[in-house]
Amino acid sequence: MGQDSGWSKRTLLLVIVFISCVTIFPWLGPPVYFISFAFNVFIYITLATSWNIIGGYTGYLSFGHVAFFGIGAYAAAIFGMWFGLSPALNILASIPAGLVSMLLAILVGYPCLRLRGPYFAVITLCFAFVTELTIRNLDFLGGADGLWLKGLALPIEVSRSIFFELMLVLTLVTLFVANRIEKSKFGSGLRAIKEDEEVAQTMAINTPKLKITAFAISAFFPGVAGGLYACYLTYIHPDIVFDVNVSILIVLMALFGGGAFWFGPLVGATILTFVNEGLSTFVKAEYARIIYGCLFIIVIIFMPNGILEFAKTRMVKKPAKFEAAVK
């Protein structure tokens, strides 16, 4: 519910130019590695931004959000198998796959969203484990062997570039939705819930309905992303699409950037994907985890509102604080 309901013409122009540059990037013939890396950045932005709708806006920290990604991946793969979809159609099946995630979020959210704070965090974490174990033990879902999908019969650069564009679109849509929610009546209701759920109820806010809606939306985009990812990789396995580290990384990214605003997760996911890439290239995975753990603690203690807010208060807010003290 920010005061600015629209962007200035100049900002809008800058954003359009930037997006255009990003869009043509893969067709300029960069190494495939860069295209794949950008694809990863988009996925994380999508996941962190979606997570933020329930975690950042509403204050319900879901620690099992990777489950919705994994379910989307499996749903898309299953749709492809059952209906014998062509690779192109299978990509489209990512959208119903997102709906499957959403449906599951509603079913799970109904009982779980009654729990608050650490209880909600733990129950969502458990939900992700249970989902993973279930899939791992169901033979018709490939079990512990995983599932194969048909790939696009195109050269790798072309196919990667197509997925780059698709994920870019999904990312932009997710960011747009997050932005709209933030400025809407719905978003302000979520903020009230985050601040004090009982007070929100006395303000006539239908808190159960708002929470489940937020949870459902926050599960949809990861589901679609999972579907796209499955088609992109042409192979999925519980270890890959249900990686608990991803769940934690998403939370860290959103909180690192700042959970109260739509661009917080955007900034957090972008920065931390680079950090992640650097760590996994130069440091052993175990050390990387330790570093993440420390980062988590630093963020929670020193930057509870994220790095953007942290930087802002350091640079601008000093006079405001002074003014408050005088009053």
Added chain:
Amino acid sequence: MLKGTRIEKHFGGLKAITNLDFEIHQGEIVGMIGPNGSGKTTLFNLISGLLKLDTGKIEFEGSTISGLAPYRIAALGVGRTFQIVRPLMELTLLENVTIAVLYGRSNVKTVDMAREIAMSILTFIGLAPRFDNLPGQLGLEGRKRLEIARALGSKPKVLLLDEVFAGMNPKEIGGAIDLTFRIRDEYGVTVFMVEHVMKAIMRTCDRVIALRNGMKIADGVPEMVANNPEVIRAYLGDNYAKN
């Protein structure tokens, strides 16, 4: 308008409300007095649905509201403030009230419209110049005003005020008494208020309900209730009542 019949509520072995009947009529300002721990806040929590009744029922405008979720009760037009103020701390004063307007009974279509109404309420309550402050920048008196502003934002028909005068100095109390009348007269809101400041009760209320240990011991015009021996005993102890 608001009516409770044979209400009971206990917490474990403690009887917080025992066999209580009450009724508030439209347009009244009704006070509720009673020593600390006599169940006043509990009664407000029961009315607003934050606590569930053990037995009895509460009706609002003829239909039963006890058992409904708090947001449904609020949506029907029962507003409240909290004795220990509970502003939404990360939101500005204007945002606090705007959200109430958005979800309240005003039927606004846009956030901008809601903001306008919220601003007029802040003006009414005397907080308009500080609309952009966070609640943390206000003193206690200001926060209590904010609490009322947010409740008015929902456009309630009846407003439960829980000790909004407590901790105020005499000058502030004068302003608050004035405000209570204006809430009823300008916003057309029926007021049910818990208060310890007798001066405020005597000057504002049409009727006073007195509680002791969760039981109603008096209900009538302020002078009568203030002179009721049971009430005096409740407040000052047995010795005073005998004289």
